[in-house]
Amino acid sequence: MVMSKHRGSDAVSFRLTGSELAFSVLDKLYSLASRSSERDLVKYILELKETIMSERPASMAALNMLRQVGLYILRHGFSGVDRYILELKEKYKNALERAAEVLSRRVTGGETLLTNSNSLAVRRVLEHLAKQGKTIKLYITESRPGNEGLLLAEYAESLGFEVYLIVDSAARFFMKNVDKVVVGAEAVASNGAVVSKVGTSLIALVAKEARKRVFVVAPTAKFSPETLHGELLKLPEYDWRKLVSEEEASKLPENYVARVPLYDVTPPEYIDAIATEYGLFAPQALPLVLNLIEKSEYVLSKPLEDVIAGLRTLVEGGSV
Amino acid sequence: MTMYPQRVLEIASGIREMKIRGAGRIARAAADALRVAALEYSGERDLVAFKKYMVSVGELLISTRPTAVSLPNAVIYVLSSLRSARSFSEARESVVEQAEKFISESEEATKRISQIGARRVKENSTILTHCHSSTAVRVITEAYKQGRVVKVYSTETRPAYQGRITFTYLSRSGVPVVQIPDSAVRYVINEVDYVIVGADTVASNGAVVNKIGTSQVALAAKEARTRVYVVAESYKFSPLTLIGELVTIEYRSPEEVVPREWLEKHPRVKVLNPVFDVTPPEYIDAIITEHGVIPPQAAVLILIEKLGWVLDTLESSEGRLDLNRIVAL
Numbered sequence: 236m237v238m239s240k241h242r243g244s245d246a247v248s249f250r251l252t253g254s255e256l257a258f259s260v261l262d263k264l265y266s267l268a269s270r271s272s273e274r275d276l277v278k279y280i281l282e283l284k285e286t287i288m289s290e291r292p293a294s295m296a297a298l299n300m301l302r303q304v305g306l307y308i309l310r311h312g313f314s315g316v317d318r319y320i321l322e323l324k325e326k327y328k329n330a331l332e333r334a335a336e337v338l339s340r341r342v343t344g345g346e347t348l349l350t351n352s353n354s355l356a357v358r359r360v361l362e363h364l365a366k367q368g369k370t371i372k373l374y375i376t377e378s379r380p381g382n383e384g385l386l387l388a389e390y391a392e393s394l395g396f397e398v399y400l401i402v403d404s405a406a407r408f409f410m411k412n413v414d415k416v417v418v419g420a421e422a423v424a425s426n427g428a429v430v431s432k433v434g435t436s437l438i439a440l441v442a443k444e445a446r447k448r449v450f451v452v453a454p455t456a457k458f459s460p461e462t463l464h465g466e467l468l469k470l471p472e473y474d475w476r477k478l479v480s481e482e483e484a485s486k487l488p489e490n491y492v493a494r495v496p497l498y499d500v501t502p503p504e505y506i507d508a509i510a511t512e513y514g515l516f517a518p519q520a521l522p523l524v525l526n527l528i529e530k531s532e533y534v535l536s537k538p539l540e541d542v543i544a545g546l547r548t549l550v551e552g553g554s555v
Numbered sequence: 556m557t558m559y560p561q562r563v564l565e566i567a568s569g570i571r572e573m574k575i576r577g578a579g580r581i582a583r584a585a586a587d588a589l590r591v592a593a594l595e596y597s598g599e600r601d602l603v604a605f606k607k608y609m610v611s612v613g614e615l616l617i618s619t620r621p622t623a624v625s626l627p628n629a630v631i632y633v634l635s636s637l638r639s640a641r642s643f644s645e646a647r648e649s650v651v652e653q654a655e656k657f658i659s660e661s662e663e664a665t666k667r668i669s670q671i672g673a674r675r676v677k678e679n680s681t682i683l684t685h686c687h688s689s690t691a692v693r694v695i696t697e698a699y700k701q702g703r704v705v706k707v708y709s710t711e712t713r714p715a716y717q718g719r720i721t722f723t724y725l726s727r728s729g730v731p732v733v734q735i736p737d738s739a740v741r742y743v744i745n746e747v748d749y750v751i752v753g754a755d756t757v758a759s760n761g762a763v764v765n766k767i768g769t770s771q772v773a774l775a776a777k778e779a780r781t782r783v784y785v786v787a788e789s790y791k792f793s794p795l796t797l798i799g800e801l802v803t804i805e806y807r808s809p810e811e812v813v814p815r816e817w818l819e820k821h822p823r824v825k826v827l828n829p830v831f832d833v834t835p836p837e838y839i840d841a842i843i844t845e846h847g848v849i850p851p852q853a854a855v856l857i858l859i860e861k862l863g864w865v866l867d868t869l870e871s872s873e874g875r876l877d878l879n880r881i882v883a884l
Contacts, residue, residue, distance in 0.1 A: 385817070397823075403713065403736070404712070437740060437775055440778060496735075499741060
């Protein structure tokens with residue numbers, strides 16, 4: 236098991252959504268930046284990068300946060316890094332909020348939405364809709380593996396929405412009752428393709444077939460600058476043994492073998508728009524838009540590998 | 556009230572509670588129940604009384620599952636033997652004989668489909684199947700024995716995990732099989748050469764009613780230009796759909812999806828559990844029957860050839876399946 240080899244293991248669970256993972260990374264970095272030595276902080280960043288790359292290589296928000304903190308250290312040294320981490324966290328929180336608000340405006344009261352998994356961005360959208368007093372109906376797929384759909388159903392129920400929980404296989408059956416599909420993202424590639432919980436691409440295909448619109452809520456921190464240079468996003472597959480309890484395992488057939496992908500890629504042509512903190516864009520326009528926006532550090536940033544190499548030199552050269 | 560033999564009641568509740576499942580097994584179980592009912596009939600030795608009794612057994616069986624057409628088709632097939640019976644003992648014998656004939660013919664049909672289906676699979680193929688269809692498993696196993704199958708993806712098939720049954724049968728025959736969550740179908744479909752699935756009901760326009768999820772598997776396959784084959788014995792074809800009847804999709808208990816405790820804690824979440832969905836004929840490359848490989852749109856040919864006379868009785872009973880007319884009461 237790769238996780239246990241790294242100190243960062245507690246911060247990287249597949250149960251965390253992409254945004255929750257990013258927040259947990261920032262919290263951990265902040266506590267190290269304010270309490271530990273500079274060397275420990277840099278070493279932790281190096282370790283965490285390895286852990287994320289092996290367990291959650293598609294979780295762009297967390298990787299982008301590491302990149303930003305690493306870049307700060309390379310450019311400005313360690314003074315003020317704790318404050319910078321807090322700023323990043325605040326900014327990401329606001330970006331999530333703004334993106335959700337942008338999307339919530341696209342939803343009219345009385346509409347029926349379909350979503351999967353338990354995206355933090357989608358939860359924010361639901362909060363905005365509740366605040367705006369819009370009554371909506373919500374179909375939620377249970378979202379195997381993981382069944383995070385149950386968590387979202389509980390949350391949507393607590394906000395007072397009418398919630399229908401369905402199996403993943405029933406998306407096409409109910410799509411005719413749905414007005415819009417709203418999903419979150421782990422990563423957005425430079426061609427506008429969206430990495431999200433496995434099953435999202437099938438839902439988007441089914442929505443397109445039924446001429447229903449598909450919206451993705453993704454703050455720009457989900458954008459992968461590496462894909463601009465031709466890098467492929469890596470999609471992790473999970474060890475199925477870790478997904479079943481002992482009781483469940485006893486019910487499985489002999490010699491059981493399973494493949495458990497956690498994410499899949501939805502092509503841009505199945506997505507009507509991506510809601511970001513800067514507004515709503517066609518997925519294909521996102522890299523262009525980000526380049527035009529001065530503040531879009533994620534696009535203009537150095538490749539993560541360069542930042543990591545810089546930090547490694549710091550550690551190996553004994554400067555920290 | 557009519558008294559039914561214990562074994563007949565057991566079969567009826569076995570079908571209702573899904574202990575007996577799969578369209579073929581349900582059909583054969585129903586034929587067997589009619590055979591037992593005829594053999595253990597203890598009422599008046601009168602032709603009309605016997606016919607009435609058999610009709611009520613037939614209705615009891617049909618009421619157990621609304622969607623699977625194999626069930627009424629098996630009942631129609633077996634009870635039709637009563638049409639020409641002239642005496643009580645002749646009637647009883649003919650029901651027993653016809654039931655046995657149905658059971659052996661249906662087993663023969665599956666065997667024939669496995670041979671025809673295996674021929675459609677090219678060498679080095681990867682196959683994906685959804686749910687558990689014993690006919691699909693036989694086709695895949697036959698193709699594997701002929702050295703044409705390198706890998707099979709089997710969906711776990713929520714909520715009841717019938718994919719695990721598929722996994723067990725295939726893996727026992729040595730077929731290399733990998734289970735995937737239902738949500739991962741599009742993720743793997745580029746690796747897949749053929750989707751092979753069974754059918755619960757084939758409508759007269761060639762639409763296929765099968766386990767929930769089949770239609771989105773077929774859609775993902777079409778998008779990836781992967782061929783979709785449906786394997787279906789002729790008793791899966793629905794005569795009622797030809798006269799405009801809609802296939803009723805059964806919803807089952809939410810407790811199949813989430814535990815009761817969860818439901819009690821979340822009273823405002825409605826869990827919807829439809830069992831079947833409809834795959835339109837344009838997503839299906841062929842339906843493989845015991846009579847050969849047909850385009851789905853030609854489903855009506857099978858209906859007319861196999862069940863033409865039933866269609867006439869349906870017309871005269873205003874589109875309802877009236878077993879009294881089937882037995883000429």
